[in-house]
Amino acid sequence: MTPRAEYPRPHFDRSHTWSSLNGDWDFRADADQHWDRTISVPFAWETPAxxxxxxxxxxxxxxxxxxVPAGWAGQRIVLHFGAVHHEATVWVNGTEVARHVGGYTPFEADITDALREGEQEILVRVSSPADKREIAxxxxxxxxxxxxxGVCFTPSSGIWQSVWLEARPATHVAALKLRPAEGLDGIEVEARVxxxxxxxxxxxxxGHGTTVEIPVSDGAAPQADGDAGHAAPQADGGVARAVPQARGRVVRTVLQIAEPRLWSPEDPHLYHVDAELVSADGTDRVAGYTGLRRIEVSGEDLYLNGQRLFVRGVLDQGYWPRTGITAPDDAALRRxxxxxxAAGYNLVRKHLKLEDPRFxxxxxTLGMLLWAEPAATGRFxxxxxxxFEAQIAPMTERDGNSPAIVIWGLYNEEWGLDWDIPGDPAKQEAxxxxxxxxxxxxxxRPAVENSGWAHVKTDLLDWHYYDESAASWGRTIAALLNGDQDDFPVPLGPDYVVRKKLTGSPSQPLRGLPNLNSEYGTGFTSVQRGWQLRWQTQEMRRHDRLAGYVYTEMYDIExxxxxxxxxxxxxKDLAGVDPAHVNATTTLVLDVVPVAPGRDLLSETGRVTVPVxxxxHGTDxxxxxxxxxxxxxFGPAPARAGTAGERAEAKPFLLGAPAxxxxxxxDGWTSGRLHIALVSDDGIVLARSAVDVDTHIAPVIGDDPQARP
Incomplete structure (x- = not known):
């Protein structure tokens, strides 16, 4: 059975004329004299798979x-590699056809002129240096x-994404860029021929009745820039002609859509675009798709299609137990x-990795928002x-049609910049x-140039803040969002804590941009992590000024x-905490500074009053x-909501008054979990939270005196 047999490039689809080359390849180390081993492509050579x-x-x-399939006679044969870490040289029948550097970006080679009658031999040499500090x-x-x-994992070397052949005419569509039109009533198309x-x-x-026929310049005399051509659907279903903007072999037009349906997490509707190129060399057909949606920064808020967006994100690093940075199958990416x-998140931040395009x-298709970013380097x-910069153009070209990607990331915590943006103008410039x-x-799309620390030029003011103390966590979050401080503590070692500023250059404003805590989450056991997830997240939900958060992280790695x-x-055992309740559109914020897991609130008598x-973050x-x-x-929420009490309410994106x-x-209990639910008038549970009450008021190990009520 061929591993990863699905078509690997859905955003630029020529799957009617392709052949997978995944599966068994001969393999040898550079020093070996014989081809005495077999490797399963596309899994890195460190992996069991x-x-x-x-x-x-x-x-x-x-x-x-x-x-090569006999039916491809007369066409150009192209060999594709999704990603090879780190440097690849490719020969076909002894002729070098490609040399590529960069372990996360795709490349291709037209191998037609190297082919011979009958069987072909493909040979690939891959260099993956142990010293990776100056490479992505x-x-x-x-x-x-x-x-x-300390936060790195097993290397993943060699071919780690799919390899395949495609056939196309000599004159062909080389790229198909699709973007929503300004009014979200059409698709801006840029085709490169x-x-x-x-x-x-x-x-x-x-499927939407719009057809456009575009004459393409032969490239002999590039035209001056002008207005893009527009084509609207004809009432009689006929063909509308467009006068395109062209420079060389690039053609631009707009496909108007009479009754546009916007893409959103609630309705991830996609528009598929078919491109057919007819020339004396034959007919080339490719397909792409996009969604009609707009992501905007307006002051300190994010908006999706004109509606306020609160990011409820989670970090995903893209590793699997036996297959490294390659998903074991397509279903694993979707899963x-x-x-x-299912955990209540509306965004996934794929961390420091250009992930498989099928992700x-x-x-x-699922309506999950994405924060996408390239792989980091290790020194300046x-x-x-x-x-690092060599990844930017391939990233935007490969994935730019995606409606799901709403944030581009770049550097992360000054990795590859020697953790010294504030102290070095050259690193600020980079x-x-x-x-x-x-x-x-x-x-x-909004872009973040250095996620987490010391911004110099960014659309989002994000920060990475970790803290084991619930009390100091709450105080620091409040101070950052109230404007009382512009720095926060970052532990870089067991006994080494530095204070990182939000900005690393006087030109970067501290106000007027959306704030996101784009990494958080602490606790040495799963019980502690569940506890911190609940209380730390609720403290961020307390502040209307916050534009969102990204929890670290979805799953363990090594x-x-x-x-x-x-x-x-x-x-994992999160001690009864359900992440879906924590990350729900509607949730409860308790005016409690918790003491410790299992002992959120201490009460000698067992009686408690909790402001809620x-x-x-809904529309109504x-x-x-x-x-x-x-x-x-640590018990889970009961099936029934329990005893009714005071009424509570809230407007969208405004924290409600306490009830x-x-x-x-x-009777007879010395401790217990008090489950609190907001129930609508028609009996629907809208939000849940909980607080653990303990009558033993003696301090516990690690207790923060400031945390005690």
Whole structure:
């Protein structure tokens, strides 16, 4: 059975004429004399799934013999690689056809002129240096080690995304860029045509009655820029002609849509675009798609299609137990998104990795928002900056059609900038230049130039804040969002804490941009992590000024046990905390500073009064009565909402006024979990939270005196 047999490039689809080359390839290390091993492509050679499990192998070779389908005669044959870490040289029948540097970006080679009669031989040499500090490598471990080695994982070397053949005419569609029109009533199309022959391009929006026929310049005399051509659907269903804007072989037009249906997480509607190019070289057909949606920054708020957006995100690093940075199958990519949605998240931040394009595709179809970013380098040098920047254009070209991607990330916590943006103008310039490069390619999405620390040029003011103390967490979050302070503590070692500023340059404003805490989450056990998830998240929901958060992280990876799920994507014991309740559109904010897991609130008598507020990020106001019920400490929410109490309400994106809950431990209980639910007038549970009450008021180990009520 061929591994990863699905078509690998859904945003630029030529699947009617392709052949997968995944599966068994001959394999040998550089020093070996014989091809005596077999590797399963596309799994990195360190992984069990590859069949090799070789570690710190600097150079290796792949070989495969193939036969080109007879039906492809007369066309150009193109060999595609989704991603190869890190440097690849490719020969076909002894002729070098490609050389590519960069472990996360795709490349291709027209191999037609190297083909012979009968069987063909493909040979690939891959170099994957142990010292990765000046190359883009994300979370792969390096020797010598990176400064961030403690959060790095097993390297993933060699071919780690799909390999395939395609057939196309000599004159063909080389790229198809699709973006929503300004009024969200059409699709802006930019088609790049390559090849020797004059051609006619015909575009169709599938299933919506819009057809456009576009004559393409032969490229002999590039035209001056002008207004883009527009084509509207004809009432009689006929063909509308457009006068395109062209420069060389690039053609632009707008496909108008009479009754547009917008893409959103609630309705992830996609518009498919078929492109057919007819020339003397033959007919080329490709397909792409996009969604009609707009992501905007307006002051300190984010808006999606004109409606306020609160980001409820989770970090996903894209690793699997036996397959490394390659998903074991296509279903695993989709499953990770479904697990995030089930936990209440509306956005996934794919961390320091250009993920498999099919992950982006599944997000598009499921309606999961994405924060996408390239792989990090490990030290600052001219070479490492160039390696990092080389990923930006391929990233935006490959994934830019996706409606799910609403945020582009770039550098992360000054990785590859030696953790010193504030102290070095050259590093400030590198971060700002990365931002400018990206925004020149895609001005439609907000971009973050250095996630978490020391911003110099950004559309979002995000920060990474970790704190084991619930009391100091609440105080610091409030101070950051109230404007009382512009820095926060960052532990860089067991006894080494620095204060990181939000900005690393006087030109970067501290106000007037959306604030996001884009990494948080603490606790050494799963019980502690569940506790911190509940209380830390509710403290952020207390502040209307916040534009969102990204929890770290969805699942464990190797030695890193920070996930809500284990590495196999199985649920962990979160002591009765349901992430879906924590991350719901409507949730409860309790005016309690908790003491410790299992002892949120101390009461000698067992009687408690808890002020409760509603945080609501929907489009309409919500209201209902607060209901209470008891269970043992760490117990899950009961099926029934319990005893009704005071009424509470909230308007969208405004924290509600407090309503009090009064309760007493059942007779004979010395501790218990008080479940609090907001129930609508028609009996629907709108939000849930809980507080653990303990009558033993003696301090516990690690108790923060300031946390005691």
């Amino acid at each position: 590859s069949g090799i499990e070789a570690h710190w192998l600097p150079v290796a070779w792949y070989r495969r013999r193939i036969t 490598h994300g979370k792969q471990r390096s020797i010598p080690r990176d400064d961030f080695d 390559e090849g020797p022959a004059p051609a006619t391009l015909r575009l169709t929006v599938r 990770d998104l479904e697990l995030a949605a 982006v595709h599944h997000a598009d 040098s001219a070479e490492s900056v160039a390696a 971060a700002a230049r990365a931002y400018d490069l990206l925004k020149a390619l895609d001005p439609t 030695h890193e046990s920070a996930g809500l799920l284990d590495f196999e994507r199985r649920p 507020r509603i945080s609501h 106001s919500v209201s209902g009565h607060l209901h209470t019920a008891w269970s043992p400490v 009090e809950v009064h309760a007493e431990l059942p």
